Structures are given as C-alpha cells and as structure tokens.
Amino acid sequence: MTDQESERGPHHPRPLSPAALRAKAIESLLVEKGLLASDAIDRVVEIYEKDVGPLNGAKVVARAWCDPAYKRRLLEDGTAAIAELGFGGLQGEHMVVLENTPRVHNVVCCTLCSCYPWPVLGLPPTWYKSLAYRSRIIREPRAVLHEFGLELPETVEIRVWDSSAEIRYMVMPERPAATANLSEAELASLVTRDSLIGVGLAEPVAR
Amino acid sequence: MDNPGDAILNGVHDIGGVDGFGAIHHEVDEPVFHEPWESRIFGMSMVGAGLPPITLDARRHQLERLTPVQYLSSTYYERWLARIEGALVETGTLTGEEIEQRSRELAAEPGRLVPRRDDPVRTDGIVNTLRAGRPTVRSIRQRPRFAVNDRIVTRNLNPHGHTRLPRYARGRHGIIVGHHGAHVFPDTNAHGLGENPQHLYTVRIAMRELWGPSAEANESVLIDLWESYLEKDKAAARSTPEKKVPSAKKVLAKASARSAKARARTASSKRSLATPLPSIKRALSGVKAKGKGARTVAGHALARSGESSGKPARRSR
Numbered sequence: 001m002t003d004q005e006s007e008r009g010p011h012h013p014r015p016l017s018p019a020a021l022r023a024k025a026i027e028s029l030l031v032e033k034g035l036l037a038s039d040a041i042d043r044v045v046e047i048y049e050k051d052v053g054p055l056n057g058a059k060v061v062a063r064a065w066c067d068p069a070y071k072r073r074l075l076e077d078g079t080a081a082i083a084e085l086g087f088g089g090l091q092g093e094h095m096v097v098l099e100n101t102p103r104v105h106n107v108v109c110c111t112l113c114s115c116y117p118w119p120v121l122g123l124p125p126t127w128y129k130s131l132a133y134r135s136r137i138i139r140e141p142r143a144v145l146h147e148f149g150l151e152l153p154e155t156v157e158i159r160v161w162d163s164s165a166e167i168r169y170m171v172m173p174e175r176p177a178a179t180a181n182l183s184e185a186e187l188a189s190l191v192t193r194d195s196l197i198g199v200g201l202a203e204p205v206a207r
Numbered sequence: 208m209d210n211p212g213d214a215i216l217n218g219v220h221d222i223g224g225v226d227g228f229g230a231i232h233h234e235v236d237e238p239v240f241h242e243p244w245e246s247r248i249f250g251m252s253m254v255g256a257g258l259p260p261i262t263l264d265a266r267r268h269q270l271e272r273l274t275p276v277q278y279l280s281s282t283y284y285e286r287w288l289a290r291i292e293g294a295l296v297e298t299g300t301l302t303g304e305e306i307e308q309r310s311r312e313l314a315a316e317p318g319r320l321v322p323r324r325d326d327p328v329r330t331d332g333i334v335n336t337l338r339a340g341r342p343t344v345r346s347i348r349q350r351p352r353f354a355v356n357d358r359i360v361t362r363n364l365n366p367h368g369h370t371r372l373p374r375y376a377r378g379r380h381g382i383i384v385g386h387h388g389a390h391v392f393p394d395t396n397a398h399g400l401g402e403n404p405q406h407l408y409t410v411r412i413a414m415r416e417l418w419g420p421s422a423e424a425n426e427s428v429l430i431d432l433w434e435s436y437l438e439k440d441k442a443a444a445r446s447t448p449e450k451k452v453p454s455a456k457k458v459l460a461k462a463s464a465r466s467a468k469a470r471a472r473t474a475s476s477k478r479s480l481a482t483p484l485p486s487i488k489r490a491l492s493g494v495k496a497k498g499k500g501a502r503t504v505a506g507h508a509l510a511r512s513g514e515s516s517g518k519p520a521r522r523s524r
Contacts, residue, residue, distance in 0.1 A: 014317075015314075015317060016244075016313070016314065016317065017242070017244075018310075019242075019244060019282075019284075019285050019288055020242060020243070020244035021310040021313050021314055022288060022292065022306060022310050023244040023247050023248050023251075023288055024244065024247075024310075024313050024321055025306050025309035025310040025312075025313055026251070026256075026288075026291065026292060026295065026301070026306060027247055027251060027321050028309060028313075028321050028322055029301055029305060029306065029309055030251075030256065030257040030295075030300075030301070031321065031322045031323065031324045032322055033257070033300075034324065035257030035300065036251065036254070036256070036257050036324065037254065037324060037325060037326035037329045037330055038321075038323040038324055038325055039323075039325040039326065039327060039330045040250070040254040040326065040329055040330040040333050041247060041250030041251060041253075041254055042250070043330050043333070043334055044249070044250045044253045044254060044333065044334075044337065045240075045246045045247075045249065045250045047334070047337060048239060048249070049239045049240070049246070053239075088338070088340060089337050089338045089339060089340040090336065090337045090338075090339075090340045090341065091340070092340065093340040093341065093342040093343065093344075094342065094343070094344065094387065096385075111221070111222060111223035111373055111375070112220060112221060112222075112223075112267075112371060112373055113220065113267055113270065114283070119340075122239065123239055123249075125234065125237050126232070126234060126237060126241075126283065127231050127232055127233050127234065129283045130228070130231060130232065131222055131225075131228040131279065132228035132229055132230065132231045132232075133231050134222050134223065135222045135223060135224060135225045135226070135228050136226075136228070136231070138223045138224065138375065138417070138428050139223070139224045139226075139375075139417075139418060139422075141426060142423065142426075144231060147230055147231050147233070148231075148233060154425075155425075156425075157425040157426070157427075158423070158425070158426040158427075159411075159426075159427055159428075159429055160426070160427070160428045160429070161428075161429045161430075162223070162373070162376075162428055162429070162430040162431075163431070164371045164372075164373065164430050164431045164432065165343075165371060165387075165390060165393075165407050165431035165432075165433070166342075166343040166390060166391075167387055167407070167409070167431050
C-alpha cells in the first residue's frame with residue numbers, strides 16, 4: 001500500500017513518528033535521485049501482505065494429513081514437496097518439515113536474527129522477532145510454550161530448532177482428533193500459524 | 208560497511224540464553240505491518256534501497272553493527288531503517304544532513320507526498336527473484352568431514368565479524384543429525400571475502416549440555432553449523448554420553464527455579480540422549496548412519512540447484 005491517504009489524508013494528516021519521517025525522507029530522496037522504483041516497493045509489500053502467508057503452510061500440512069505418500073515426500077524433501085503445491089522462493093530455498101508426534105514436539109526459532117520460512121508462513125510475527133522469544137526459547141522452552149498456553153506432558157521430548165543457516169524449518173502439527181470426515185480445505189483451516197512454528201497445536205474441531 | 212575493520216565481535220544480537228527480556232507479547236490477529244512506514248522500509252530493503260548490491264550475510268552484519276543500545280532499544284523495523292540509513296550515508300548515496308533536512312521539511316509539511324518513479328522492468332525482475340529464491344547450496348569437491356551420528360564439539364570461536372555460531376553453542380558437545388551439503392559460508396561472505404562454501408550440518412545439543420543441571424533432560428537444541436565450527440569429539444569415543452548427564456543432577460533440577468505449577472503433575476522421565484531419536488531420523492530421512500555418501504535432505508536441493516547453478520551468488524538486485 002502506498003498509504004498516501006492513511007498517512008497523509010487530505011483533511012487531518014496525523015503527525016508522523018520520527019521513524020516514519022525518516023523513512024519518508026529516505027524514500028523521497030532516493031526516488032528523486034532515480035535510485036528507487038516506487039512500484040517495486042508496492043509490489044513487494046503487496047506480495048507479503050496479501051499473497052504469501054501461513055495459509056500456504058496450512059495447505060501443505062492438510063495435504064500431508066490426507067495423503068500419506070505426499071507426507072513421506074514432504075518429510076524427505078520439504079523444498080520439493082512444498083513446490084508441488086506451488087510454493088517456494090526467497091527464504092524457503094532449503095525447507096525441512098518437522099513432524100510433531102505424541103512423543104516429540106518441535107519448535108522453531110532464530111536466536112541471531114529473524115530467519116523464518118517466508119514462502120509457507122509469510123513474514124514473521126513480532127513476537128517471533130522479539131528479544132524475549134529469541135533469548136528464552138532455547139533456554140526454557142516449556143516455560144515459553146506455557147506462555148503461549150501450550151502445556152505438554154513432561155514425557156514429551158522438546159526439540160528447539162535454531163535457524164542459524166539458510167535451512168528453513170516448518171512444523172507439521174499433529175492432526176486433531178475427530179477430523180476423519182473433514183475435507184482437505186477444512187483441515188487447512190485448523191492449521192494455525194502458531195502450530196506451524198511449534199508454539200501451538202492445530203485447532204480442535206469446533207463442536 | 209564491508210570493511211572488516213568495522214566488524215564487530217560478539218554483538219548483542221547474539222542473545223540466546225540472555226535473561227531479562229520478560230514475557231513474550233503474543234498479539235492476536237497481528238497485521239503484517241503495524242505502521243505504513245514499516246512496509247515502505249521492508250520494501251525498500253527488499254529492492255536494494257538504492258545501495259550497491261550486497262549479500263544477505265552482509266546485510267545481517269550491518270544490523271549487528273548497530274550500537275548495543277540502539278539495537279536493544281529499537282523495534283524490528285527501526286533496526287532495518289537504521290541499517291538502511293547507515294549504509295546510505297556510509298556509501299555516500301545520501302548525506303546525513305540531506306536526510307535530516309528532508310525529515311524536518313516533512314514534519315513541517317505533513318501533507319507532502321512522496322514522489323513516485325516507476326520502473327516496471329526492474330519490478331518484474333525483483334518479483335521473479337522473490338519467486339525463484341537464492342539457494343545457498345553449492346557443489347564442492349571436498350568430502351564432508353562428519354557423518355550423521357558423529358559426536359562433535361563446537362569450537363570456541365570469537366571472530367571479529369559476522370558469524371552464525373552463537374555464543375551459547377560454543378564449546379559444546381553434540382551429535383550430527385543431518386548433513387545439508389555445502390553452503391555459502393557467512394563468516395567470509397558477509398565481509399566480501401568470498402562464498403567459500405563448506406559442508407553444513409544440523410547438530411543436536413542437549414539442553415543440559417548448554418545450561419547445566421537446571422535444564423530438562425528430555426530437551427535439546429538443534430542448530431545448523433558449518434564444518435569449520437566443529438571438531439571431532441575425541442573424548443566421546445572413550446566415554447558414554449550418559450556420563451555428561453548424571454542422574455544426581457535431577458535433584459538439583461527439581462529444586463531449581465522451574466515454575467513449580469507447570470511441572471508438578473508427572474515425574475520427569477529420563478531418556479537417554481544417546482539413543483537415536485526415531486522422528487529425527489524420519490525428519491531427516493534418507494540420512495543413513497554411514498553418512499558420507501548417503502542421500503541427504505539437501506542432497507535433493509543440491510541436485511536441483513545444479514540445474515540452476517547459473518544463479519548469481521550475490522544477493523544483488
């Protein structure tokens with residue numbers, strides 16, 4: 001969005017924050033010098049605001065829940081199997097999918113910056129990039145998951161994946177109970193972003 | 208910014224295990240961008256911001272070079288803004304005074320519009336790059352030094368400059384659970400010193416190895432580390448890994464500050480860390496214990512990227 005209206009509405013322009021002013025100053029100067037393409041910014045923003053998000057990852061998981069052969073391919077070569085559904089690209093060049101089971105719970109982070117599998121999850125939420133999550137999840141995952149409302153039995157093993165290279169991880173949550181009759185699309189609607197990162201479970205079926 | 212003299216050592220971005228940042232604020236129905244300017248800075252960063260082309264590793268290091276106070280006190284996109292502004296000034300693309308002056312003008316004239324300049328050809332190129340990605344896997348002649356199930360020790364490295372070996376994971380014992388082929392080495396690539404691809408491994412390190420007896424026995428961190436970050440664990444050949452997690456520590460673990468309520472219900476079950484874990488094997492399936500010549504997760508990526516190896520190494524745009 002170019003936000004010409006929201007930021008600079010004709011009637012009551014809102015005073016801009018120092019950061020907003022600097023961003024606007026830099027964009028203006030670079031455009032005037034012919035160094036920046038406005039439409040390129042618009043397109044990139046639009047892609048990550050509208051097209052690419054956790055629904056992609058949800059579709060991948062729902063397919064794997066429905067199709068055992070696809071699930072095998074997904075766990076063996078995440079990048080290729082995800083590409084079968086038409087997803088891929090920047091920050092998803094080397095995908096590994098981690099299966100959560102009753103015995104093993106996987107959760108993903110990036111302690112050094114904000115690495116995240118963009119093609120299947122979109123851009124990361126603020127909490128994923130926060131100093132609190134980055135510092136704590138590799139030290140006290142159960143306490144962190146508790147804050148997300150996720151209580152795992154003591155017997156469940158926890159694996160925290162720190163995305164320190166260009167391998168990108170997505171969690172495949174467990175399929176909720178009583179979903180045998182649901183269609184793939186209905187199943188996808190149960191797969192939340194949090195469950196694809198590993199700080200939540202797939203939603204139970206509404207009764 | 209690519210001058211190694213400007214490189215920083217052990218920056219505050221390397222924050223794993225640091226305490227004091229409080230609870231995690233989980234926003235419901237969070238928008239992709241909270242303010243319009245954040246989306247403009249994101250977009251600018253993705254299209255190059257009028258800067259000379261640099262690698263993603265170099266961009267990461269630019270963020271790491273923010274002063275500790277600025278890094279810790281800024282929001283995420285404030286850091287991106289500071290990175291772009293710093294790089295524009297350092298490269299002489301814009302002057303600090305120009306930016307200051309324009310900011311003052313815009314504050315005085317809130318209705319003033321950002322000028323537009325469209326470049327559809329360039330825009331298509333950028334969109335194509337987003338769709339295609341920029342694989343970092345490379346084909347190298349050197350054989351991998353480690354195989355799945357090898358026991359390793361991470362090296363205690365403190366380089367002046369960019370590295371992806373975080374402090375918490377230095378000097379720790381672990382086990383190789385995955386091999387991803389060779390990937391561009393960020394420690395040199397970030398400083399314009401070449402890609403120098405090295406074999407990349409997923410290493411599993413037990414939580415107790417990282418944090419001592421107060422950590423849980425059945426938790427671990429899995430982290431992707433380049434070959435030069437690792438050494439063979441020679442001691443592991445002579446002793447069993449169970450000795451690193453003495454069961455007496457369980458008493459200490461129980462007594463320590465773990466939130467009592469969260470864990471009162473079931474007695475913690477001990478699990479040998481030496482036992483290969485079935486679902487890791489599944490997650491990284493295809494990786495055989497014998498390792499070296501085995502097909503790996505990234506073996507596929509390697510084969511695929513071979514077809515498109517004309518891809519430029521740099522994240523230029």
